[in-house]
Amino acid sequence: MTLYADKRQALEDAFIDREEEAGLPRGKPRSLTRDAIRRFRSNKAAMAALVVLVFIVLAAIFGPYLIPFDYETPDWSAFTAPPSLASGHYFGTDQNGRDLLARCFYGTRVSLLVAIIATTVSVCVGVLYGAVSGFAGGVVDSAMMRFVDVMYALPYILFVILLMVMFGRDVFLLFAAIGLLEWLTMARIVRGQTLSLKEKEFVEAARAAGVSSFPIILRHIVPNLVGPVVIYATLTIPEIVITESFLSYLGFGVQEPLTSLGTLISEGTKAIGASDWLLLFPGAILVTLLLSFAFVGDGLRDAFDPKDR
Amino acid sequence: MAEPLLKVEHLSTVFSLRGKTPFARPVHLTAVNDVSFTLEAGETLGIVGESGCGKSTLGRSILRLIEPTDGKIVWQGRSLTDLSDADMRKARRDLSIIFQDPIASLDPRMTVGQIIAEPLKVAEPSLGRAARRERVEKVMEEVGLAPEMANRYPHEFSGGQAQRIGIARAIVTEPKLIVCDEPVSALDVSIQAQIVNLLKALKERMGLTLIFISHDLSVVRLVSDRILVLYLGRVVEIGPRRDVFRRPGHPYTKALLSAAPIPDPEVARTRERTVLEGDPPSPINPPSGCAFRTRCPIAQDVCASEPPPLIPVGEGHRAACLFAEDVVRTGEP
Amino acid sequence: MAMSDTQDTQPLLQLADYRIAFATPDGAVQAVNGLDVAVRPGETLAVVGESGSGKSQTFNGVFGLLAGNAKTSGQALFEGRDLLAMSPRQLDAVRGADMAMVFQDPMTALNPAMKIKRQLSETLTIHRGMKRRDAEAEALKMLKAVGIPEAERRIEQYPHELSGGMRQRVVIAMALLCRPKLIVADEPTTALDVTIQAQILDLFRELTADLGTALVMITHDLGVVAGIADRVVVMYAGRVVEEAPVEALFARPAMPYTAALIRSIPRPDREVEAVEPIPGRPPNLIHPPSGCPFHPRCRFAEDKCRRERPPLGEVAPGRLAACWFPFADAKAGTRADAAKEAAHG
Numbered sequence: 001m002t003l004y005a006d007k008r009q010a011l012e013d014a015f016i017d018r019e020e021e022a023g024l025p026r027g028k029p030r031s032l033t034r035d036a037i038r039r040f041r042s043n044k045a046a047m048a049a050l051v052v053l054v055f056i057v058l059a060a061i062f063g064p065y066l067i068p069f070d071y072e073t074p075d076w077s078a079f080t081a082p083p084s085l086a087s088g089h090y091f092g093t094d095q096n097g098r099d100l101l102a103r104c105f106y107g108t109r110v111s112l113l114v115a116i117i118a119t120t121v122s123v124c125v126g127v128l129y130g131a132v133s134g135f136a137g138g139v140v141d142s143a144m145m146r147f148v149d150v151m152y153a154l155p156y157i158l159f160v161i162l163l164m165v166m167f168g169r170d171v172f173l174l175f176a177a178i179g180l181l182e183w184l185t186m187a188r189i190v191r192g193q194t195l196s197l198k199e200k201e202f203v204e205a206a207r208a209a210g211v212s213s214f215p216i217i218l219r220h221i222v223p224n225l226v227g228p229v230v231i232y233a234t235l236t237i238p239e240i241v242i243t244e245s246f247l248s249y250l251g252f253g254v255q256e257p258l259t260s261l262g263t264l265i266s267e268g269t270k271a272i273g274a275s276d277w278l279l280l281f282p283g284a285i286l287v288t289l290l291l292s293f294a295f296v297g298d299g300l301r302d303a304f305d306p307k308d309r
Numbered sequence: 310m311a312e313p314l315l316k317v318e319h320l321s322t323v324f325s326l327r328g329k330t331p332f333a334r335p336v337h338l339t340a341v342n343d344v345s346f347t348l349e350a351g352e353t354l355g356i357v358g359e360s361g362c363g364k365s366t367l368g369r370s371i372l373r374l375i376e377p378t379d380g381k382i383v384w385q386g387r388s389l390t391d392l393s394d395a396d397m398r399k400a401r402r403d404l405s406i407i408f409q410d411p412i413a414s415l416d417p418r419m420t421v422g423q424i425i426a427e428p429l430k431v432a433e434p435s436l437g438r439a440a441r442r443e444r445v446e447k448v449m450e451e452v453g454l455a456p457e458m459a460n461r462y463p464h465e466f467s468g469g470q471a472q473r474i475g476i477a478r479a480i481v482t483e484p485k486l487i488v489c490d491e492p493v494s495a496l497d498v499s500i501q502a503q504i505v506n507l508l509k510a511l512k513e514r515m516g517l518t519l520i521f522i523s524h525d526l527s528v529v530r531l532v533s534d535r536i537l538v539l540y541l542g543r544v545v546e547i548g549p550r551r552d553v554f555r556r557p558g559h560p561y562t563k564a565l566l567s568a569a570p571i572p573d574p575e576v577a578r579t580r581e582r583t584v585l586e587g588d589p590p591s592p593i594n595p596p597s598g599c600a601f602r603t604r605c606p607i608a609q610d611v612c613a614s615e616p617p618p619l620i621p622v623g624e625g626h627r628a629a630c631l632f633a634e635d636v637v638r639t640g641e642p
Numbered sequence: 643m644a645m646s647d648t649q650d651t652q653p654l655l656q657l658a659d660y661r662i663a664f665a666t667p668d669g670a671v672q673a674v675n676g677l678d679v680a681v682r683p684g685e686t687l688a689v690v691g692e693s694g695s696g697k698s699q700t701f702n703g704v705f706g707l708l709a710g711n712a713k714t715s716g717q718a719l720f721e722g723r724d725l726l727a728m729s730p731r732q733l734d735a736v737r738g739a740d741m742a743m744v745f746q747d748p749m750t751a752l753n754p755a756m757k758i759k760r761q762l763s764e765t766l767t768i769h770r771g772m773k774r775r776d777a778e779a780e781a782l783k784m785l786k787a788v789g790i791p792e793a794e795r796r797i798e799q800y801p802h803e804l805s806g807g808m809r810q811r812v813v814i815a816m817a818l819l820c821r822p823k824l825i826v827a828d829e830p831t832t833a834l835d836v837t838i839q840a841q842i843l844d845l846f847r848e849l850t851a852d853l854g855t856a857l858v859m860i861t862h863d864l865g866v867v868a869g870i871a872d873r874v875v876v877m878y879a880g881r882v883v884e885e886a887p888v889e890a891l892f893a894r895p896a897m898p899y900t901a902a903l904i905r906s907i908p909r910p911d912r913e914v915e916a917v918e919p920i921p922g923r924p925p926n927l928i929h930p931p932s933g934c935p936f937h938p939r940c941r942f943a944e945d946k947c948r949r950e951r952p953p954l955g956e957v958a959p960g961r962l963a964a965c966w967f968p969f970a971d972a973k974a975g976t977r978a979d980a981a982k983e984a985a986h987g
Binding site: 359360467469497498499500501502503505506509524526527528530531551554564565566567568569570571572573574575576577578580582584585586587588589 | 692693791805807808835836837838839840841844862863864865866867868869871888889892902903904906907908909910911913914916917918919920921923924
């Protein structure tokens, strides 16, 4: 008869200390996140896009310190000057003599800031709302989701424009407005994920241990949402940048002399034919930014969606 | 006379499923139907039955992980069914469950140490981090896991090791009752024996009471003191292990025993067999009277009128069949 | 029982030095490592092993169902023709017509969007060139033969309308339609209830006896083996470690792994005091142990076992074992221990 009469016996029978045959996990503990990072790193397209993204972000942050011009001071000697290496205006200047490269730096900063803040708002609100709704289920869930449905039905742009008209053209209001509208889709996604997570056995195990609902949501549901949330957030950012660009293009959004990519593009389109560079450079930056986000988002999705596990 | 540790009285769990069309009336699925039994401290009750018999639902209903719709559960002399949510959470310190799929029952984003510590955090919130860690390591050693593994994640382990983690989590609060829901069914044959022996040893050492749910009769015979056989949510037989296996009182139990594969070619090929025809009926639309009559080799007209009561056929041994005594008589010694 | 020890019965399927390796990012996994197995016409051969033993992959390879990163070598001769050397088209002709496979999950073989009638008759129209009407009549006959009640109604249904047990019967019917010479069943009853399992196993027995089909039953359940097999092949870490007629295997196992496996399972028909688990875990196929793959878990392992791998050798007429120190006779075995008697008493 083999019973685990004492600890030593138990360990021997389970061969815990026979290192070479133990078959115990070795190396560093492999959390799911670490696995995902490893998978992401081996995805060349995604890594390349990440490098480009990081480069753009760093350029937006540190760029302005590297050039002598700023985004609002006109250079009286060069109005609507084409890009030239000699003059120091690498991207050229606009009709007011302002250096385009500097304006691009600042414009990218603003666009990115809007995107990040809006995404953060949408993630925080959306995740909490969706997780609570999905976990609660029943009538509460139905009610909460109907509210989301109604919000969805509202004409988005009209709503933003209304806000702008009522409260004036404040950049921060812009962030808030966009964020408060983006959380809807995040909430839906999170709620769907929660519904399936809720049925998993490890959630049942937590209930069997006596953990109450809210700690279950925070400790078990939310961490397991990381995958879809991160993926969706990276895919939302481009959407937000475009929305901001669009609003700025329409004339809402950031005020002069502060600028954003959208504003730059808007000004640039007016100058097509005469000074193409005013559109080309901000446009190229926007396109590159969006493509990079898309590739990174794709890479994240592949990394978090483990087909081999 | 000592009060039984657990008394389940006329427990029923009925699920309401949506009808086929949006306006159809909801369909009722009676997963657990009027189940009653008692459990003494230190016993192991084996609950057997095939898929759809409600054994998993019964196990979870006893722990109120699925709320029973009718009946009473008396735990340590007090009613469990009437407890408020807050009191129920406190009571869970003495109740544990081990799941069938070891890896699915562990949160993939938590380390093993955190997983095992969770019930302890709830049951003894005043315990400091260091003390908690000590308890976790102690319990890991008891189930045969190296304590250094506490920083690892569930998916890094094999099925058998993961089940040990599940067992560690179940015993960390020193519970009195553990419901084991098919704890070895998903494991390799050679690992099953390891885990079964572990459970038996822990039971001895910690004075546990177990409810062991399984479809595998051989494993159930190995670990149980008493057996409860379920068919379509009803108790069809209950009694001491030896009696139920040697002198089954219900035709279904007889059929189960005769269908169970025996790893011995001589016995397997010469034994008397009752092979059931057809498929088990749907629990949504069970047959009238005795639910087993559609597949029963000795069914008569009278069986369709009412579900038969549990008839005594031995000491502490009862079977829900009008002809139970005949069944016992014609059984093998 | 079609048990023949005669050498002159040409085997239906002969695997010779059969190997399968998978290329994975962690290294090459040698799933099957030099198999020599023969299946004779009309016999029921059980292939027993746990996960990682390679039992399923062996036959997946024979049927050409391996994943893309698999490399096979050696020979798999069906009636003398090497299946591994065939083009997919040639293999198609043999599969379905002369050889058929039944899987654990019937839904791997059944198209959820097609009626049963069509799926069954397709096999016949393609492989036996029958006209559709004749094929449908034959399909109906076969459905009845596999014991599906109300076959006329069922044949018009879709797979999801049938229970698991019935679906498995349909898959068996599909497999038998072309009267194949060999059926390979990979854990066909593992997912089924015990009472349904008994029905399906009975069905296999009847049909193989009536039609003279050879059956390879891949399973980890020794109870199933005892009930249906004529001969048994035990696999461990991609190799055959024991081969014997079924009664001899259970009564007098030659290899410690087989003996340990038998000792570790409880029985439904006897009071068993305790079972003896096999310590440790199945071996890592990327870095297998040196010498005999079972030695880390074998209570009888000696130095030689750690250094050299034992070849599969004859320990008695018709019995093979890959062990340096096989049991001479398990009843009063050279290393039989009292615990074994106690466990089976």
